[in-house]
Amino acid sequence: ESSMSSESSGKCRESPPTTNSNTNSLRNFVVETVQWEIRNRLMSLFCNAAQMGDCIDLQNVFHGFEFDNICRVAFGVDPLHLRPSLSLAHAFDNATDISSNIFFTLSHLWKAKRFFNVGSEKLVHEAILVVDEFVMGIIRSRSEKEDGRVREDLLSRFMAAVMANPQLVIA
Structure with a gap:
């Protein structure tokens, strides 16, 4: 399982940090998010494992x-x-791993794989399609139910910037 769960914890859990915090600082949003994950998921997981002897x-x-x-x-x-x-x-792991390994692949070999869409280039293309579909689903969902809520995540910031200046997106 890729995500941590604290469902078995009997503790009262606080809600995740809201994305409409007082500051517009991405750094603060990242810090709040990581701190929440540590407090509410990571520590719960460690405490449960320690209590159960797992x-x-x-x-x-x-x-x-x-x-x-x-x-x-x-x-x-x-x-x-x-x-x-x-x-x-x-898909995210595959795309990340394959993309980082490109630096260790001979240039001509990589270009041939890319041109013919075979091997690792085919796998990275398939992985990127999964991630793209996921992101496009979020964009469609947010566009359909515009609730006026201010969000601080990177995608929301990008979407807000594009709405403010449509020339930012080049087709």
Whole structure:
């Protein structure tokens, strides 16, 4: 599972930080988001594991922590509430891993793979399509139900900038 859950915790959980906080600072939004994730998910997970005497895979836990924070900061959504979050997490990981490995691939080989859409280039293309569909779904959803709420995530900031200046988007 890519996301952490504190459902088994008996503690009263505070709600996630709202995206209409007093400051418009992205840095503060990121800090608030990460702090909330640590307090309400990461610490709950560690406390539950300690109480039950369970072993946990820290690499998997921190991977989920990273993915949850990326989804909340970049898109303004909590992956625990997303049905396709596992496929999104898998696609996101594939796109990230393959893209970072491009630097270690011979230029001519990479260009050939890209031209013929084979191998890792085909996989990264498929992964990016999954992420694109996810983001476009969020954009459609927000466009359909414009609630006037100010959001601080990166996608909302970009959407607001485009609405203010449509020339920012080049087709």
